[in-house]
Amino acid sequence: MDHRAVNQAERINACNSPVLQYCGGGVSPEMQAPKLLWVKENLQESWSMVCRWMDLSDWLAYRATGDDTRSLCTTVCKWTYLGHAHMEQWQESDSRDMEACGWDNVFWEEIGLGDLVEGNCAKIGRSVAFPGHPLGSGLTAAAAKELGLLPGTPVGTSLIDAHAGGVGVMESIPDEQFKADLPDEEAICHRMVLVCGTSTCHMAISKNKLFVPGVWGPFWSAMVPEFWLTEGGQSATGALLDYITENHVAAPLLSNRASSQSISIYELLNKMLLSMSHEQNSPFLSALTQDIHVLPDFHGNRSPMADPKSKGVIYGLTLDTSEKHLALMYLATIQGIAYGTRHIVEHCNAHGHKIDTLLACGGLAKNSVYIQEHADIIGCQIVLPRENEPVLLGAAVLGAVAGKKFPGVRDAMKALNAAGKVVNPSSDPRVKKYHDAKYQIFRSLYEQQLSHRSTMVQALQ
Template sequence: MLYYLGVDVGTGSVRSAVVSSQGQVVSIATKSIQIWSPQTSHYEQSSRDVWSAVVDTVKSALTKSGIDKEEIRGIGFDATCSLVVLDGDGASVSVNHSGSTEQDIVMWMDHRAEDQAKRINDTNHDVLKYVGGIISLEMQAPKLLWLKENLHSTCWSKAHHLFDLPDFLTWKATGSLSRSLCSLVCKWNYQAGVHGNNGWSEDFFSQISLEDLVDNGCSMIGTEVKPPGSPCGNGLSQHAAEEMGLVAGIPVGTSLIDAHAGALGCMGCIPRSEVTYSLPDITSRLVLVCGTSTCHMIVNEKEVFVPGVWGPFYSSILPGLWTTEGGQSTTGKLIDFIVQSHPAYPEVRTAAKERNIHEHDFINELLEKQAKQKNLQSLCELTRDLHIWPDFHGNRSPLADPTLKGMICGLTLNCDMNDLALKYLATIQAIAYGTEHIIQEMRGKGLDVSIIYMCGGLRKNTVYLKTHVDVTGLPLILPDEAESVLVGAAMLGACASNDFPSLQVAMETMGGSGTIVLPSSTDSNYHAKKFRVFLEMVDDQKKYDSIMS
């Protein structure tokens, strides 16, 4: 048996795992990382804090595994698409008005650059075709422009290295300044596969007043671009190896964004043999990576342009295939917000703790009891009079409108645990309707979405899972290995080690098997009605905005 390390830097924690060549997670270690929010819509982190957590979790995962460090064949990293700013010596540069160098990361979910994104979109530059026609304020160009315009002397003039967080990790591990094709095409407007050409668009940067990025041969943003899974630098540096307790020189795979790692870890998974099901081609498999936010990933052999949906991104997951990426900016975070801001939350938290179960499991039981008491065929019917529009942090896809707000229709004076459970259920349904909205837009432009895979923390929530299956009417494969993102990261190290001839072979070999979940036809009519209400709600919001304007 061969072993690899996968490291995943999420929104609130770092996780490292030892993974076998058959895709089985042997051990996991987790450590929280700090988030600062100095003002509304600003979210920041510390690269020192992140790297410290990487080192600690790698050492802990290796110790837990009982595997000798000499048996680790390679290491792969994935991370959120946050922006790291360093000076010429690799030291932190402050990204906020306080000047504190502790915070040198502008997080993916930071929405400070709304005005900059609007001005970039007003250029209608050709590169915007490859981000759904509209650049998101969560991408790097708007954030970079914000830093230049608002923190010129304290940040912009000092910045020498601008990294996407996954590329920062491989730099820390190897000393190599190479960048991942995944990070650059998805978040930095790097052109790949476009008319057979790869490279930065100097004209684009000039039009948006970021011409300084292409000075000195684009050294600030990357001159060496490598496909995911390819060997990075000369392998793990001596310094990083000593920090982590690993062998210097082991291969380090070029990184992926976390959602892309989840897609890679899922797409090779097949239903267990006892299930009679013909798995569709890889280009018909939609992967839902469900955590703080949700990403909807599908690959295709051709460019497919879906307005308001990110991509197509060339070779961002697998070589030669175009990735289309839908997304919802807040899903797990929204569920937590609805639950934890409710007056009955302390009672729910205490009850769940007393029974030593997850709060979601306790709430799911409350829903089952309510449905039984009301003699309903399905608990989904509990929300007949309660409707939610879920864009409390703007809409990423398919409307691509960061100004949209959340809406709740059907409120009463009730504020007990049962009311909390209903709002929780209506929130989950709204998130599922958002996924259906994205799927409809994908299909409308020619993508064949035939089956869903689900990974991430929310896959453990049975109501969340079943709601998505019933709303979309699609079968869903739930991988037996719950940690698909970590497996995907480990695949990068496996590919870099040359134990597999390609990333696709690593994906197919390490993908494992899973359970297939089929939709319920009895709930389809109810969800169709709720979906109609869902679409009406955003139209109503636009009417109200027009009146107030």
């Protein structure tokens, strides 16, 4: 969520390097190249002292094993490493532990970070491996002592946290419902994983590389080996619900009431919405928000507009400060987030994907209203995994592969993923008609914003 490097991202994108086509057409300020450029320009003393730049997950693996092999996941998804160049070397050598051949040195020099490619890219990774590749000789003696584990315990090359969630749920499909109609290699390409937390990541894979403007990727083998990853996202989802809720005047009273019932404020709000729907004789719960529309870009738009300058919009404010008004604001914000996910799904499908099933994990996936609204708005079944912490399960998959319990990540996923509840969209045609109308308003709010932004730019010239 760190957007300090917006200006650096704009300058990098202006160079039109070929690497940019593999991150949705341009780097995001949330990616490492603009962040590194920001550090170099603003913290020069720190910059000169650093011997390695690493993602957290690569750092943990290095700290545990002493092996500075980086992950295809981190380097491809956030550092502009070209995984398909890596693929060509891998196919020729049949080795999954190789020199890092996917860095574009010209790109780093063009953007003013040529010092990062010195010494065969020593500061950003000389070797890169598939997720789950066993690192070094396993846990070092020092790391084993700190962790209370045995020296030599296998450690696999890492995944970014959300991508571990993708590995932890993507095969969590009930056999009898979803797997019979399509070949396995094709069926998995019809799924999108929503990793729903502070922000939301949208993970879909394909056998062929699909370029989707404004959506990160295609990233080769960055999550599931030998598949291209498309990664959408919303920069603030759980964080936005917290913001909307906590800044409402009725929040302290509701928070106290929730605490007295030993439930979260969101569980209490869900109960209130059900009661309000009955009291107002609403045709369905979603209809409570017919006068409130939310564009959830309070922290920019990660995809598909790829506009970090986008702002949030709430249409339909009144002087109401009641608890019921907070419940309506909460529901309208959930809907705005779901319309954003619908926009991402439709945009991906318009550029070659065939997504028709969603799988959800993370904290927000445990919120029944949040998941039902997403199912109704997107029109897809949503499968929830049996495992309560699928990000941890994804990490366990990597350990199991590193420990040679399974021949590969896909094998481990199939063995360890399991489906839980399946949430279906409403069969009431009125619900679809309602959300189609609100979705059009949602789309118009951004278009109006662009027009207003242009008007103000002209006014200041």
